[in-house]
Amino acid sequence: MANYKLQINGRSYEADVDADTPLLWVLRDNFGLVGTKYGCGIAQCGACTVHLNGNAVRACALPVSAVGSGKITTIEGLSADGDHPVQLAWDEVDVAQCGYCQAGQIMSATALLNKKTKPTVEEIETAMNGNICRCGTYHRIKEAIVLASSKMK
Amino acid sequence: MTTFPKTSRRNFLKIAATAGGGLLIGFHWNSADASAMKVVGSMADDVNFNSYLSISPEGVITIFSPNPELGQNIKTSFPMVVAEELDADWSKVKVLQAPLDTKKFERQVTGGSGAIPHSWERLRKAGATARHLMIEAAAKRWSVPASSLTAENSFVIDKAGNRKLSYGELATEASKIALPKDVKLKDRKDFKLIGKSVRNVDNKDMFTGKPLYGMDFHREGMLTAMIQRPAFGMKLKSVDTAAAKAMPGIVDVVSFKNNVAVVGKSTWQIIKARKALKIEYEKEGAVESTSDHDKLFKELMTNGEATVRRKDGDVDAAFKSAAKVISREYQCPFLSHSPMEPMNFFAHVRADGVELVGPTQTPDRARMEVAKLLNMFPDNVTVQLTRLGGGFGRRLQADYALEAAELSSIIKAPVKVIWTREDDLTGGSYRPAVRYRFDAALDANGNLIGYKLRGVGINAGNCTREDNFPSGAVDNLLIDSVEHKSPITTGPWRAPITNFLAFAEQSFLDEVAMASKKDPVKFRLDLLDRAKSSPVGEIKYDIDRMKAVIQLAAEKSGWGTKKNLAQGFSVYFSHRSYVAQVAEVEMKKGKPALKKIYAAADCGIVVNMGGAKQQVMGGVVDGLGHAMFSNLTFKDGLPEQKNFNTYRLIKMKEIPEVECHFVDNGIDPTGLGEPALPPTGGAVANAYFKATGKRLYNQPFSLQEELKGVSLGEKL
Numbered sequence: 001m002a003n004y005k006l007q008i009n010g011r012s013y014e015a016d017v018d019a020d021t022p023l024l025w026v027l028r029d030n031f032g033l034v035g036t037k038y039g040c041g042i043a044q045c046g047a048c049t050v051h052l053n054g055n056a057v058r059a060c061a062l063p064v065s066a067v068g069s070g071k072i073t074t075i076e077g078l079s080a081d082g083d084h085p086v087q088l089a090w091d092e093v094d095v096a097q098c099g100y101c102q103a104g105q106i107m108s109a110t111a112l113l114n115k116k117t118k119p120t121v122e123e124i125e126t127a128m129n130g131n132i133c134r135c136g137t138y139h140r141i142k143e144a145i146v147l148a149s150s151k152m153k
Numbered sequence: 154m155t156t157f158p159k160t161s162r163r164n165f166l167k168i169a170a171t172a173g174g175g176l177l178i179g180f181h182w183n184s185a186d187a188s189a190m191k192v193v194g195s196m197a198d199d200v201n202f203n204s205y206l207s208i209s210p211e212g213v214i215t216i217f218s219p220n221p222e223l224g225q226n227i228k229t230s231f232p233m234v235v236a237e238e239l240d241a242d243w244s245k246v247k248v249l250q251a252p253l254d255t256k257k258f259e260r261q262v263t264g265g266s267g268a269i270p271h272s273w274e275r276l277r278k279a280g281a282t283a284r285h286l287m288i289e290a291a292a293k294r295w296s297v298p299a300s301s302l303t304a305e306n307s308f309v310i311d312k313a314g315n316r317k318l319s320y321g322e323l324a325t326e327a328s329k330i331a332l333p334k335d336v337k338l339k340d341r342k343d344f345k346l347i348g349k350s351v352r353n354v355d356n357k358d359m360f361t362g363k364p365l366y367g368m369d370f371h372r373e374g375m376l377t378a379m380i381q382r383p384a385f386g387m388k389l390k391s392v393d394t395a396a397a398k399a400m401p402g403i404v405d406v407v408s409f410k411n412n413v414a415v416v417g418k419s420t421w422q423i424i425k426a427r428k429a430l431k432i433e434y435e436k437e438g439a440v441e442s443t444s445d446h447d448k449l450f451k452e453l454m455t456n457g458e459a460t461v462r463r464k465d466g467d468v469d470a471a472f473k474s475a476a477k478v479i480s481r482e483y484q485c486p487f488l489s490h491s492p493m494e495p496m497n498f499f500a501h502v503r504a505d506g507v508e509l510v511g512p513t514q515t516p517d518r519a520r521m522e523v524a525k526l527l528n529m530f531p532d533n534v535t536v537q538l539t540r541l542g543g544g545f546g547r548r549l550q551a552d553y554a555l556e557a558a559e560l561s562s563i564i565k566a567p568v569k570v571i572w573t574r575e576d577d578l579t580g581g582s583y584r585p586a587v588r589y590r591f592d593a594a595l596d597a598n599g600n601l602i603g604y605k606l607r608g609v610g611i612n613a614g615n616c617t618r619e620d621n622f623p624s625g626a627v628d629n630l631l632i633d634s635v636e637h638k639s640p641i642t643t644g645p646w647r648a649p650i651t652n653f654l655a656f657a658e659q660s661f662l663d664e665v666a667m668a669s670k671k672d673p674v675k676f677r678l679d680l681l682d683r684a685k686s687s688p689v690g691e692i693k694y695d696i697d698r699m700k701a702v703i704q705l706a707a708e709k710s711g712w713g714t715k716k717n718l719a720q721g722f723s724v725y726f727s728h729r730s731y732v733a734q735v736a737e738v739e740m741k742k743g744k745p746a747l748k749k750i751y752a753a754a755d756c757g758i759v760v761n762m763g764g765a766k767q768q769v770m771g772g773v774v775d776g777l778g779h780a781m782f783s784n785l786t787f788k789d790g791l792p793e794q795k796n797f798n799t800y801r802l803i804k805m806k807e808i809p810e811v812e813c814h815f816v817d818n819g820i821d822p823t824g825l826g827e828p829a830l831p832p833t834g835g836a837v838a839n840a841y842f843k844a845t846g847k848r849l850y851n852q853p854f855s856l857q858e859e860l861k862g863v864s865l866g867e868k869l
Binding site: 101129142 | 223224226352354356359360361362364366368377401418419421425480491492493494495540542543545573574575671763764767771772773774777778796797798802803804805810811
């Protein structure tokens with residue numbers, strides 16, 4: 001066990017956990033940030049996607065000891081009131097079915113759009129291919145990303 | 154999470170204002186008869202209590218949605234139906250998930266595509282009754298005839314008097330009006346909400362990461378646990394828990410039945426401690442592998458003891474006199490349901506009762522089985538429903554709720570049992586593996602004169618649907634099934650049985666159509682005309698509805714008119730609805746690329762167009778993904794695929810364009826959670842055949858020799 005100080009959503013958090021604890025479980029168990037979901041635990045489904053210094057990472061495969069002073073953003077910290085253009089586009093296109101994977105989808109999409117505001121369809125598919133949606137909402141995810149892209153400056 | 158104070162069952166009509174005023178309308182779902190509806194009140198100050206619809210004096214309309222929400226969008230479409238007949242301002246309607254309450258609600262189940270068909274009229278009458286009371290209350294206050302008033306956007310309007318009153322203002326007075334014996338429902342042409350695209354009521358909570366799901370449920374002081382379960386056919390022999398117990402953060406390690414539960418506070422510590430368990434298992438029953446099943450399938454297909462499901466005419470004579478006989482076999486593997494949210498349940502067993510919280514498609518089953526297990530009165534077991542991160546049939550089972558309750562009773566503490574993905578894939582209740590053989594007899598003119606289907610399934614029960622098309626259209630027909638009992642547990646998987654049977658049947662009919670030198674669409678339509686003009690035996694599907702989806706899919710896809718695309722056709726009736734699909738494959742650089750799937754659905758009146766399209770597109774993607782990739786094989790009673798690195802689900806790059814159309818026939822809704830899935834595999838396989846000349850007989854397609862080297866995701 002060791003003490004870790006983490007920068008999450010612009011705030012400081014502290015946790016006493018084992019060094020190999022995946023960030024996912026620290027977020028969920030220690031900080032109550034349960035918007036980041038557990039899906040597979042081996043970085044194969046993307047449900048746990050968060051941003052580390054703006055890059056999409058799988059929190060289930062990122063040990064807390066590797067985070068260091070990196071800035072973490074989770075779905076809870078994406079916007080003050082759910083009004084990030086990607087969240088708004090997700091609502092407008094009515095993307096979700098069960099919704100469980102959608103926080104991870106939104107975080108992957110946002111990381112993509114932060115790097116490239118006008119991605120091509122191929123770039124969208126490549127960036128999103130690691131995020132599984134068991135309900136099959138892929139068409140609307142693509143549509144929402146294109147819509148969000150059109151709204152982002 | 155909202156809590157719901159208990160109210161006692163009312164066996165009589167009662168009209169009462171709430172303490173703070175307002176109207177509550179609840180009704181027993183056993184009856185769609187308005188006279189049997191009950192208007193119940195409560196002394197609670199809060200309007201969010203045990204009833205179906207409440208309207209506060211401030212004008213807040215709260216609609217409780219009783220059925221489990223797993224992505225079929227029931228939490229939006231149920232309230233839409235009530236709000237339509239109520240003429241409520243949808244933007245101000247608040248929707249809450251109701252807990253299990255068998256006294257107030259009937260069929261709190263998500264399964265069988267049955268919720269909307271079951272509740273359609275009940276929901277409409279609930280809304281229409283409240284609207285009627287509002288108008289009567291306004292008529293009384295203004296001393297005008299009710300017939301001179303209308304309702305719109307949560308207001309009663311007196312056009313002649315140029316005045317209006319809000320539902321909130323009228324709620325208390327309305328609650329004192331006698332219930333009508335019968336209530337008039339709207340004409341379909343007057344629908345303002347039904348048929349529109351209405352966004353999911355949980356969007357904001359889902360997209361901002363609110364704790365909606367069972368996995369997110371937290372209760373102060375609760376413990377967390379994971380359970381190690383045996384392989385199928387094995388039982389616990391011995392367990393050494395010392396090392397696991399000594400690990401940090403572990404509260405207890407206990408065994409019950411063949412399970413070993415590791416209890417702690419932190420998920421990661423539990424995961425690590427579970428790996429430190431030393432468990433020995435021993436054989437309890439048959440320990441089976443996929444290679445055993447492959448042998449069994451072939452043996453049982455010829456020598457199995459079959460149960461006859463349907464017999465028309467004389468098949469032996471028909472096949473003897475046939476000019477041509479076609480025989481084909483099709484096989485599919487076990488599948489995992491793999492909802493994105495793994496199984497989990499919270500249980501707190503106390504001396505006086507049990508509190509259950511979690512994602513379940515059948516809350517009453519969880520309640521009844523837990524009550525039985527713990528020898529308690531069902532009334533002392535409560536079930537609070539969370540949102541479900543998918544279900545696909547897996548959460549029709551109560552096993553994971555039972556485990557949580559049993560563990561809580563042993564450790565005498567509130568506990569949430571969570572499954573890892575590996576637990577989910579190895580923990581059972583799979584789509585059964587099945588093999589089919591079809592035989593068709595054609596006469597010299599290419600007419601279908603005989604038809605046989607035998608299904609062999611592993612724990613599949615009756616793996617045929619003997620009364621489905623083409624039964625009724627063939628003079629001589631025999632459908633039977635053979636079952637092998639296995640320790641590997643199976644259960645309903647979205648569109649049970651038909652999720653593979655439809656592929657096999659629709660692929661086979663494609664071959665039969667070609668052998669009879671007929672266009673596959675015309676072949677099906679001719680058979681349906683035959684069934685209509687001279688039905689053979691009982692017909693349990695609607696011939697006209699099936700023809701209509703076939704014609705709509707053919708029309709929208711430009712069937713037979715496209716030069717550079719290979720089209721494959723499929724149509725299937727499942728549950729109560731009809732869906733036809735056309736898949737299009739294009740040959741590029743000598744490789745087949747799946748470009749598009751057209752779907753034409755008849756689910757009766759579409760409640761929520763946006764939601765309905767989601768169900769169709771999702772059903773197609775689900776049907777395609779599992780036909781193409783997913784494969785659960787066994788070695789010594791354990792699945793060989795334990796996580797998503799080896800168990801393949803479809804990904805974004807692999808989906809074709811999907812275009813949905815709906816038949817507009819005005820009949821009452823017939824359900825859409827499953828019916829779009831079954832036709833997809835057949836449409837795709839038939840299109841691949843047209844493009845490549847190669848037939849696909851087994852799933853998953855991607856592992857078949859015929860599709861070697863072909864990737865759905867490839868941009869050709």
